[in-house]
Amino acid sequence: MTTPDVGRRRLAVLGSPIAHSKSPRLHRAAYALLGLDWSYETAEVPSGTLAAFLDGMGPEWRGLSLTMPLKQEVLPHLAETDRLAALAGAANTVRVADDGRLLGFNTDIGGIIGALADAGVDRVRHGVLIGGGATAASALVAMAELGAAEVRVHVRDAARAAAIVELAPKLGLVVDVRPIADLASAGEAELVVSTVPGGTDLGxxxxxxxxxxxxxxxxxxxxxxxxxxxxxxxxxxxxxHGLGMLLHQALLQVRVFVSGDPLEPLPDEQAVLEVMRRSLD
Incomplete structure (x- = not known):
């Protein structure tokens, strides 16, 4: 990859399928308000083609947002990952450092927590998780951050939950993996998070x-x-609504792309958040 310089200003969301993504609306609204002359595009990047895309990036690139199926595929290409990306085994955000290194972050976890906070959910002890992929791992970490002690995980294929089972002890969680069919007889809980694709019929x-x-x-x-x-x-x-997670994880991505730190608030961040929220209307 070519070493970028300070003039880089190109960003994109990668994945497959990607045409439906609302990320460009969110990011363009934020950069316009911040007075940054940055572009943000969509790029159709199927599994197995990410390496070629990364190799073709020039010095104008600032960073990437990643969706299915690339959040785990990107990991071998990263020089560093933040704590949350390393913990979840998934990075949905890549910042191109000044020396050309790729730095990975996970803003999905913060996005989930932010969406739930907007809905008045700030504490969970017993949760239910539907799905077992990269986003499910982020959801499990988010539940742990909210204080969960037990999470029932419902999957169509038990093998899909292997990473979740491995992650649980690191979070101090007890995980109970069950088939999807058991949702019909599931007991009470304080939160359910579904990470399966929107058109999925669980049956x-x-x-x-x-x-x-x-x-x-x-x-x-x-x-x-x-x-x-x-x-x-x-x-x-x-x-x-799933757009709440998209909004809050995008705000954290903007922080990463602007300063390199997901914990550093943006200038006039509340105004940035509101203009991003309005872009989704």
Missing amino acids: VAASDALVSTAPLLDVAYDPWPTRLAADWLARDGRVV
Whole structure:
């Protein structure tokens, strides 16, 4: 990869499929308000082609946002990862350092926590997780950050939960892996997070006990409502829109791209957040 210089200002979200992504709206709104002449694009990058894309990047690149299926595929290409990316085994954000090194971050975890905070959920002891991929690992870390002690994980294929099972002891969590079908008889919980693609038909409806006690954060936002969210809403359950996670993780990405630090607030950050939120209307 060519070593970038201080004039770089190009960013993009990579993944497959990617045409539906609302990330360009969010980022362009933020950079316009911040007075930064940066571009932000979408790039269709299927699994297995990420290395070629990275090799073709020139000195104008500032950073990348990553979606399915690249959050784990990128890891071998990173010179460094932040604590959360290393813990979750997934990076959704890459910043190009001044010397050309690729630095990996995970802002999905903070995005989940931010979306839940907007919905008044700031403490969880017993959670339910649907799915076992890279985003599911981030969701598990988020639940741990919110104080969870036990999480039931529902997956269609038990092998898909192997990374989740391995991660749980590092977080001080007890994980109980169950088949998707067990959602029909699931007991009460304080939170459900679904990380399966939006068009997925789980083939089962969640129990009344689960819907009546636990808000559902469905990280998918296209199409909306997802089948799971529609069923939750039809039974008067609480649903946290997946766009909330997208918004808050994007704000953290903007921090990374501007300063290199996801913990350093932006100038007039509340105004940045609001203009980003309005871009989704």
